[in-house]
Amino acid sequence: MNRVCEILGITKPVIQAPMAWITSPELAAAVSNAGGLGVLGTSAGSEEIKRGLEETVEDMRHAVRKTRELTDKPFGVNVFPSVIDPYGFSKAIIEMLKEENVKILVVAGAIAPEEFRAWKADGFTLIVREMNPTVRGAIEAEKAGADIIVATGCDEGGCMPSLTSGTTAVTALLSEYVNIPVLAAGGIVNEKMALAAKVVGAEGVFVGTRFILSKECRAADATKADIMATHPDDYIVFTQMDGNARWRTTPHKHGIEGLEANKHGDLNPPSGSFFYGMLKGDPDAGVNTVANVTSLIKSIDSCEDIVNELARPFAEQNE
Numbered sequence: 001m002n003r004v005c006e007i008l009g010i011t012k013p014v015i016q017a018p019m020a021w022i023t024s025p026e027l028a029a030a031v032s033n034a035g036g037l038g039v040l041g042t043s044a045g046s047e048e049i050k051r052g053l054e055e056t057v058e059d060m061r062h063a064v065r066k067t068r069e070l071t072d073k074p075f076g077v078n079v080f081p082s083v084i085d086p087y088g089f090s091k092a093i094i095e096m097l098k099e100e101n102v103k104i105l106v107v108a109g110a111i112a113p114e115e116f117r118a119w120k121a122d123g124f125t126l127i128v129r130e131m132n133p134t135v136r137g138a139i140e141a142e143k144a145g146a147d148i149i150v151a152t153g154c155d156e157g158g159c160m161p162s163l164t165s166g167t168t169a170v171t172a173l174l175s176e177y178v179n180i181p182v183l184a185a186g187g188i189v190n191e192k193m194a195l196a197a198k199v200v201g202a203e204g205v206f207v208g209t210r211f212i213l214s215k216e217c218r219a220a221d222a223t224k225a226d227i228m229a230t231h232p233d234d235y236i237v238f239t240q241m242d243g244n245a246r247w248r249t250t251p252h253k254h255g256i257e258g259l260e261a262n263k264h265g266d267l268n269p270p271s272g273s274f275f276y277g278m279l280k281g282d283p284d285a286g287v288n289t290v291a292n293v294t295s296l297i298k299s300i301d302s303c304e305d306i307v308n309e310l311a312r313p314f315a316e317q318n319e
Helices: 003-008 025-033 053-070 089-100 113-121 135-143 167-177 191-199 221-229 253-263 275-279 303-318
Strands: 014-016 038-040 075-079 104-109 125-130 148-152 159-161 182-185 204-207 236-240 245-249
Touching: 003 148, 014 025, 014 038, 014 303, 025 038, 025 053, 025 075, 025 303, 038 053, 053 075, 053 089, 075 089, 104 113, 113 125, 113 135, 125 135, 135 148, 135 167, 148 167, 148 204, 167 182, 167 191, 191 303, 204 303, 221 275, 236 253, 245 253
Parallel strands: 014 204, 038 075, 075 104, 104 125, 125 148, 148 182, 182 204
Antiparallel strands: 159 245, 236 245
């Protein structure tokens, strides 16, 4: 049996990336019901910006319970190590997940061995995605108890790694140096790209952009139309977070201004608001961020069809 499926209790090794606001119980449940693993991102399903810790946690509790109403299959929740979560939101979310008996964490950002060990001791399964994936980081995560590693290349949408290695290279390297399964992330938009990931060592795929262009994703229709209409040569890539991250976006205000700021030495221009940008559909309010091969996506499809397509290269392992 495919090891990713065995670890997660799913039937198809397709994991939906936790894309913050534009995820929802409906999206996560649709992916899980199709045999993959749906994931609730931060503020998943929320209809307004929450300010306090208690409100945020209860909002996520509602999303967890709603997801469980929609699927009896496993699903995960996105959390962050404390080094990049100084206000303790993820710590509080994890306590809530213990109460709600959700056992899969998609840990994004940094390698935090002590926290990983504590979470494992609490019975969680850990899918670990280092923001700038390295072989040393993957080895350290495995030693600390990570169950699955995400190999993210600069092909991805969202907060791109500052390192310039593509998905194929990162996947090949990490899968060579760790014994646990590796998921390929970045530009996995169709069966051909999933097959390429499998060839270089991936045992499954970690997918964001393709699920934005799904029927169940709650991103605004204007957001989806903007992505579908943008020529691949017109994407704008600019550096943010003092050089530690980059954004690829369709060509609107924050992308244009961010690139110009970079030219003048500003490596931390604003990326705007995901809430007003991608969720609500105002392309000038925030980055509309996608993978570099998004133009290969030709239609907006159901999560079931997307999961089935991306899982096909791995079907032989599941027999």
